[in-house]
Amino acid sequence: MEQVHTTSSLIGAAKVDGTAVYNTQGDRLGDIHDVMIDKQTGRVAYAIMSFGGFLGIGEKYHPLPWNTLKYDTNQGGYVVGLTLEQLEGGPTYDEGSEPAWGDRDYEKKVHDYYGMPPYWMM
Template identity: 90%
Template structure:
């Protein structure tokens, strides 16, 4: 039996999967597909957002630095200050591919694209 607890400020990782992501205009952009946690610090580093495609086909996975997302209780999802066009031009990978996690150059490019300091420098 799986127990995943949710409080006002904490959520189990299993509950994050599938949570909607909206832009500041309230348009649904995609859903959280996964989260990446730094094994050394235990901090959430990235939310992997599924975006694009149709009925699950041709979806791309976009690593978003965790601190680009804010939870909005009214919408019951995360909000990012990004446009659909910014996401389309951002770092992404296809299902079955795996980004170069742990390669600081790759990860720095992800953070630079979104104008966010790398999580390991905060």
Template identity: 70%
Template sequence: MAHLDETGTLIGADKVSGTSVYNAEGENLGAIHDIMIDKKTGRVAYAVMSFGGFLGLGSDYHPLPWSALTYDPQQGGYVVHLTREQLEGGPRFGENEAPQWGDRDYEKRVHDYYGIGPYWM
């Protein structure tokens, strides 16, 4: 069976992983490492962005509310209206750490940092 992983408006999760993330000025900030989907609603809740490090080593992972990203077909990646400094100061976790998914207080802090309402409201 053929695997269709992209149409004009839909994309497979496996294709999102590795997609570049840019700021509004076109600076490459990192890449999508993974996406988190709400099991009950089926909505994409977060993009987990890899940021920093060298050649993928020593990267931190930054949970971004999915609604903070906009796909830009001209750049072939996602755009966030954040500066590098805002990302550096934002919520993050290391390669060997587990974020507190499912803890609404943790998730609310992520949304509050970026000034975006929680996806579950």
């Protein structure tokens, strides 16, 4: 079994996968499916959250700008200041149909939807 390293401020990407995502009221919204890392800067750009569907069938993937998430040690997961309705209305994609990563127009729409500045401008 591969060991995944965690410190008080750092976490291995493999350990982020499957971490729960909650809203500020403590309701579980979904789980982190993946993270997208900028190859040039090494910065985490997006958390891909999965939710919807049943037993993994029909799930939608929601790219969330990484800076929308805050880790909450009490919950043992990430918290976003978003409602379920906001997430349902946000950008999504289905399994097997990756969005246009690297297309700044697409990525800007994701950031604009969540009211966050693009990661490449921070």
